[in-house]
Amino acid sequence: MGTVYLGVSPGDRRVAVKVVRGEIAADPSFRRRFAREIDAVRRVGGFHTAPVVDADAGAERPWLVTEYIPGPSLHEALRTHGALPARTVRTLALGVAEALEGIHGHGIVHRDLKPSNIVLAESGPRVIDFGIARAADGTALTRTDLVVGTRGFLAPEQLTGGPLTPAVDAYAFGMVLCHACGAAPSAEAAVRDDALRLLPRDLSAVVADCLRPDPARRPTPTQILERLGGEEAESADWLPPAVRTLVDLHQASTLTVPEG
Template sequence: MGRYRLTARLGEGGMGTVYLGLSPGARQVAVKVVREELVSDPSFRRRFAREVDAARRVSGFHTAPVVDAGPEDTRPWLVTEYIPGPSLQQVLELHGPLPALTLRALALGVAEALEAIHACGIVHRDLKPGNILISSAGPRVIDFGIARGAEATALTRTDLVVGTRGFLAPEQLTGAPLTAAVDMYAFGMVLCHAGGSARFADGAALSGALRLLPSDLAAVTAACLGHDPVGRPSPTEVLRDLGGADGETPSDWLPPALRTLVDLHQASTMTAAPPRARPDRPGAP
């Protein structure tokens, strides 16, 4: 796909299929190929190209930047930095709630990622555990901005709601104008899930989920889950309230079991993408 050799299938998303790939210099990347049913829509292609251009401007320690794209190709594609690690969703399914140190590092990392994303005028609109990768260096937020192209096509049908239920802000359900505050609502829901509340049962009180969080995270989460988007904190305010300027993600932010999971994930992708042998090298096939 373009200059990139696809070596393994990583998964399926709303926009298309994600592959592990190798750059010409043998650097591992994530290659996302658009679903075939979207490629014939000229309006989707235009939106996709605009969102790729916007997402390329995003930089930060806790994102997976877009590094290349082929929006004009027969099957549009884009390439992001490959982050060797499981998703937060996989971590929670395998190991359950995160300990306090890990939960705090998660909150700071995701808030910093949203700060960088929002600074470029992008609203993620589908922040959830499946779009947060867990690496040894900290959490990384993926699929920012790009999904908006596919979702905008879906919005031509009035019976569809953009995003993932369980993480949608009230205004996303009512059709009210959307702002970056929808990401902060989803951020609060992510922290609830990571703290042990897998989902809110119908009629369950928010206080039950908040009791599972450390007190400072509970206060921030409650503010993020406010019904009025105007009252939700920004990522910068979250970082300030949590003391995010104190330093980098600690090297021991993952407990031993989760660090082993990250290491195994990295090892499996290394074997899935062996470098191409050079025919002129002695002993090469």
């Protein structure tokens, strides 16, 4: 979709600056959708997202600035250290479900929930880039050679052209948790069943419901939280030591960002 830069605000705050690709920016309809999505995204709060700081949909190349969250993506953590322990996966599930509850509550569907759009911060997981995929949907680029979303995490209706509702994020949520416990993302039933066996029983039941082919039968984020919220509270040490080291490295790397 574009390039992300680490920037510094005038007040010396670290921020993520996301600049849209030129071929997408050339589509006037994208710019209109991008402006609408940014207005909606600004209203989303909560502990498990990255707040929007500033944006300009009318720039030569539209851009969006969000709070920089020091930490690896879930994708980076899994690629570097492999499957996460059950305690970490549970906190991941609670945080991502809470983020989706806030996102959906403002009429936004993420459409591209995946490990690289989840940052593992010291305080808990953060979901990023919601709204941008929706803004790109329908551009000339997406109509001709790009499906909005990432294969392996796409709900069946995203592949068949069905209506895109918040239920697509529930499906992706289920696939993310399967991936976090060590399974390769796949829509194949045998692979999915193997992944479910790797999860704790209560999480496995929720994920199985999230992966139902019928969108109407998937749970909402609120229902997920109701089913999981009483089991175990989040804690300051939710990350395994190896992943916490990655968080520390991300925090240290921002100290050397040149100003200007």
